[in-house]
Amino acid sequence: MESIRPLPPISGRGAPTNLRPTRTGSLDRAADGDWLDTAEDIDGAAPALRTTVTVEHPRTIIARNSSPDIGFDRSINPYRGCEHGCIYCFARPTHAFHDLSPGLDFESRLFAKPDAAALLRKELAKRGYAPAPLAIGTNTDGYQPIEREWGVTRAVIEVLAETRHPLIVTTKSDRILRDIDLLADMARDNLVGVAISVTTLDPAVARTLEPRAPHPKRRLAAIRKLIDAGVPTQVNISPIIPAITDHEIEAIMAAAAEAGAIRASYILLRLPHEVAPLFRAWLDAHYPDRAAKVMHMVQDIRGGRDNDPDYFSRMKGRGVWAQLIRTRVQRAAREHGLDKSFPPIRSDLFRPPERDGQMALF
Template sequence: MKPDLQSSTPKARGAVSNVTHRYDPVSRHSEADGWDIEEDLPTLRTEVIVERPRSLISYNRSPDLPFDRSINPYRGCEHGCVYCFARPSHAYLGLSPGLDFETRLVARPDAPEVLRAELGRNSYKVAPLAIGTNTDPYQPIEKEYGIMRQCLEVLDTCGHPVAIVTKGALIERDIDILARMAKRGLMRVGVSVTTLDPRLSRAMEPRAPLPKRRLATIRKLAAAGIPVRIMASPMVPALTDSELEAILEAGRDAGARSASWIMLRLPKEVSPLWQEWLAVHYPDRAKRIMARLREMHGGRDYDARWGHRMRGEGAYAELIQHRYKVALKRLGLREKTQPMRTDLFQPPRKDSAQLSLF
């Protein structure tokens, strides 16, 4: 007997269930207890675990990405975006990429000091650092922990270039640092807008700021002289793809200088989570959406090959790319931006009992 997804959906959460992760040998399913009594599900509270990281900077060699290093102040993300491609990373912690990903979070308060130590190594070679590529650094718990702001202070002091991706309006708190770094060519920000429909956004991204609020954030960042990219990501076929041009135009009108887009990605446990979500919220479109996605990935839910995973391939993917290019030209948006400066980098000073002679 399959669980009744309609009646078992947690409130204000993106995932419908705690899908079994790929390392767990035991599969768990909800079953009715046999009593014909309607009961409200208990509210899922957010739990935060503190982690003391030994290292912080992660390196990658993906040709699909414009950066080779990133940091993550947090693991998991309370925004709860059901489509988040980072959900499978929670399996490495022995937790579910489903509800655990958005309710059982990990904060890394020592991250600023670990970052300072790594930047101070003699072997370190400066290059733009990305933040927000796995989980959002401006998710709600940042208001309490302030780890992201402390990391920015380290990067600002060192003159290190950084690119941030976020949906969080809390980034406005750090405009003082961001503007100072942007003035020196060390900062750019990407704000992700998936849809302009507030109801759809609340269903897909239950604890992220609504689209109108994100556009207001773009406006404030741009007014402070911070280069902002409007990211129409992810595009969902037969659900949000019709909004591509409208999202780009709204971002441009708010002050974004550049733009990008990515197709919906369903790696590992994200695919069953996404399909559960469709069954609850859009059962009438579920087959059509999945058919389009599989059409772009050789009949599979997802194709992880470099050069294919971000946008897919085939007639539909080419159509979206063509529309995107036409919209960029019409709106005066750029796809590529000027490289950030790396010549201002000064490694953090190492603590020493001996005074410097210079």
């Protein structure tokens, strides 16, 4: 990995650099030229980065996985890249496959898949398709800001609602409330479950950690509104970052319980590939007083490395610190009634969409 050349702080962006991945043989690159707006911020800080969206036309839309520590085997990503700009996002390295930076490019050079709903309809209509819960938002957030204009996520959920196909949604945006009509309809048949991610309750921390994600209070309010609409919703404390957000575990649990969440889950910080040097640069920029301590704890949790890719341990970690966090999560979940199982999602109501203009007979 090339050494990071940090940029001046960029308002509303998470990554402190546009580090290029060496896995593609490219060199490190700082954002410059037409990636930057010409107008400067009022306070004289570095100019803001524009968000650009490229249309992508994939041949299929359902991604499959066989990971034994993930509770679903299929997912849809309406977008590539994510404008929320969360510095910890484990999906950042996927931008390297487009010869783009997992840093600032990941959060400003986005891809949209407007054909997603049509492709989904086609795949669901195939003979022999066997339904099972389909996940949205597990790689990049389907409710990131550009969903407001593109509406790809809603179009996909419309197809799933029509065909009574089971759905799991993970997001850190209250924009999901726009689709509460579809989700409530599916919830009446036990076809949907939602997880709202709350990483911190501190808006100052959130502004640097996940700069374009909605305020934590808006996410908690979204939990309440989804629950009131009959949509089973859990809080996902993800990721828990040692010495940055881990002290908030109990407070987040209490706030989520007050909002009506039915259960809680968590994931410890993951730093695969380029995420590790980006996160280190973020620490140096925002928490220089404890950067070494944070990484020491991370490496203790990850067996002496910045990242542990092994199944099962990659989500929860190992060692003393990981066990301490696990114990605190379990204790707080019990105290606030968030240790229940998620209601089972039905797959037996699926009805294939029309195929070649005709209804499927079987």
